[in-house]
Amino acid sequence: MATERVDKKERRQELLRAARDVFARKGYHDAKVEDVCAAAGVAKGTYYLYFKDKRAVLEELVDGLFVRLAAAILRVDPGLDVPAQVQHNIRAIVAVFLDDPALTRILLSYAAGLDPAFVKKVADFYEVVRRQLGDALRDGQGLGIVAPGDADFYATLTLGALKEVLLEASSDAKPRHREEIVGKLFAFLESGYLRFALEAAPVSTPPLATAKRGSSTPQPPAVAATPRPPAVAPRKR
């Protein structure tokens, strides 16, 4: 095959790009190194001149995204316009992901299925984000900007919602505009969407016992009816 000689840097970029696209399309596991090479128009041996092994490309791709993310998020200064800063951060995160939909899909849907070390790396990253968000929310509670309640729980919910939206938005079929995402997500965090106007906490005995235990192993007794935790003060107007 008559592959053009190109700059080393360029070849490396080409392989990275090819790997990203192939991984996004077939998933990391199903993507063969040969597929990546084919996409880059290069023989297999060449791949190993640039990357130590199969995992190395993925690692480099993901690390790059992490770095961009970390750079994009700004620490909120309580002295300034907080809502604007929050929105800025949401916007920055959305932008980083949607600037590279293929990579987004790799990270958000195909990340698993690799060796434990890599899975752990990704999990750790999310954990850090979750914790930081939790801290930020606690700060916000101090400032009266965030509703009282379990800040870590809020962080988890937010992270999950964000992941899902970004994953959906990164799929070719959904051309949701990023500014739309930012606005709607912000609105959601601000006021949810249920409008029940129900105040006091209800129901001490959930109608739950119905759930049949289809499962195999012995499981701890179903739902012990817990006393409702102090409802997250819904402070409606």
Add this chain to the structure above:
Amino acid sequence: MATERVDKKERRQELLRAARDVFARKGYHDAKVEDVCAAAGVAKGTYYLYFKDKRAVLEELVDGLFVRLAAAILRVDPGLDVPAQVQHNIRAIVAVFLDDPALTRILLSYAAGLDPAFVKKVADFYEVVRRQLGDALRDGQGLGIVAPGDADFYATLTLGALKEVLLEASSDAKPRHREEIVGKLFAFLESGYLRFALEAAPVSTPPLATAKRGSSTPQPPAVAATPRPPAVAPRKR
């Protein structure tokens, strides 16, 4: 090896349980059929007396969960106490997942990395759920129970938040009680958590406009801060 002879049904269950645990621990791809057999105390050949191939167990596990889920969710009757029904559904879903934390982790974190057919099956399931939830939310909007706005977007957000919470709750380290999850999730859907006190937003100017437009394209006016609709849903004992 002197494996006891047991009832066929029982052996099958044992293999299912073993597979579930091994998959949850190592991920589907890294789990070898031999690992499953070892966990079940059985030789590899035996596995193939009960399941056609490696995927078959996973499929059966996941199908089972889907069935349990479908059975648990009740169609909301607008004539009855809607909030209670919504809460019941949330509770039912949470219960199905948390009754089987290992399976939850398989579905929510290790599902990818398999062959396209299976990934598609899972994706389709979520898509159905998402769509149903979207429809339900649109119904709710008709009843004034759900805020106006993009119901599909709400559905995606909700699904993502739910997945994340369940995944976290299914990890051994976090003994979050399920009734706590139900309550807090419900509260979140009801009123979010940001409290920027930009209250009586004149419908025309969404609170978002304040933020500097750092991003790319202009956007149609996002979600208007809707005046809360007259509470249709009556009391709750």
Add this chain to the structure above:
DNA sequence: ACAGCGACTGACTGATGGGTCAGTCAGTGC
């Protein structure tokens, strides 16, 4: 006692795909 059944076994095989390396060849300097 013994034949028959069928659950169970585990050594084996075949395919797959990550990783290697001896060899090719275009360019470059002299």
Add this chain to the structure above:
DNA sequence: GCACTGACTGACCCATCAGTCAGTCGCTGT
């Protein structure tokens, strides 16, 4: 035109497993 470099190639090697099957063994009914 010749020696040299180093980017590139792809046939090959080999570890890993999913899946098979000929054979074992214990139970059951007669």
